[in-house]
């Protein structure tokens with residue numbers, strides 16, 4: 001008879017999960033996942049159950065690391081909340097299984113895991129893709145993901161200036177006061193991103209909030225918020241100008257409204273058809289030399305609107321370069 005599962009609470013997860021350990025482990029996992037080799041990582045596109053009555057979804061996210069024999073599933077409820085709602089927009093739980101016996105070994109808080117994993121993967125994309133002398137970071141959105149992204153980006157890099165914008169100025173001001181460093185609050189997105197080297201979009205928007213004409217050439221955009229086919233944060237101009245790097249081709253094609261609604265996929269598909277590339281190797285990027293940059297399940301995509309140093313990507317161990 002199996003032992004009952006261990007319960008790992010949010011404060012315990014918070015105390016155990018540190019970016020200095022999380023980032024290198026995610027880089028290894030990303031590398032294995034990018035190989036599309038099911039002998040390494042089995043992580044199908046998640047199943048999503050609509051909760052129409054509450055304008056939300058339940059996501060079921062299994063993953064199996066074969067060599068490490070780690071089997072887990074994240075169950076996450078996520079919602080589009082009305083402005084000013086006090087209800088949470090995300091609630092997640094992670095189950096760890098004994099792959100041989102089949103029982104649940106641990107039930108752990110998924111909120112901190114989601115906040116830190118997502119931000120860490122955005123930081124990994126920035127390590128590889130942001131301009132060499134990045135000085136200005138702009139965060140669009142002032143919620144949970146905004147805070148985890150602020151924390152990992154200021155811990156990992158040294159920006160001279162950090163800016164924040166939120167659709168409600170008071171939430172941006174509250175966010176700025178809650179951080180340890182100096183964060184400036186901006187009234188408009190256009191002003192907030194003007195000259196920014198790195199832009200993180202972590203809003204609950206359904207329509208574009210970031211427009212290509214405002215983004216400095218070569219800037220890096222870590223687009224996190226639009227993780228449903230009918231949600232988007234980025235406009236068509238940005239999607240078509242940028243080199244698009246995604247966590248998973250299958251996931252992005254199924255879930256990323258920024259990719260699906262901008263039509264950039266069709267043009268890229270057309271390109272790869274013409275090149276008669278094998279399906280599993282088709283790029284999801286505007287630049288034929290850059291393969292789809294695979295990242296842990298969402299952020300749905302990272303954009304690099306300038307040249308990318310592909311050598312860095314090779315160094316990170318992504319063999320598909």
Ligand SMILES: NC(=O)c1ccc[n+]([C@@H]2O[C@H](COP(=O)([O-])OP(=O)(O)OC[C@H]3O[C@@H](n4cnc5c(N)ncnc54)[C@H](O)[C@@H]3O)[C@@H](O)[C@H]2O)c1
Nearest residue numbers: 089141142143144145167202203204205224225298299300
């Ligand atoms: N890619 C991933 O892996 C991943 C992980 C977690 C969350 N998300 C998504 O990222 C987004 C932010 O997540 P969170 O946990 O920080 O949520 P949150 O509710 O804590 O914060 C959302 C922020 O977006 C703002 N916002 C909401 N609706 C908006 C709109 N229509 N226009 C502009 N701003 C708006 C809110 O004011 C708030 O500042 C959500 O859409 C969530 O689904 C993605």
Ligand SMILES: O=C(O)[C@@H]1CCCCN1
Nearest residue numbers: 076078090114227297298
């Ligand atoms: O992959 C995740 O964990 C997130 C949860 C929030 C909605 C989008 N997907």
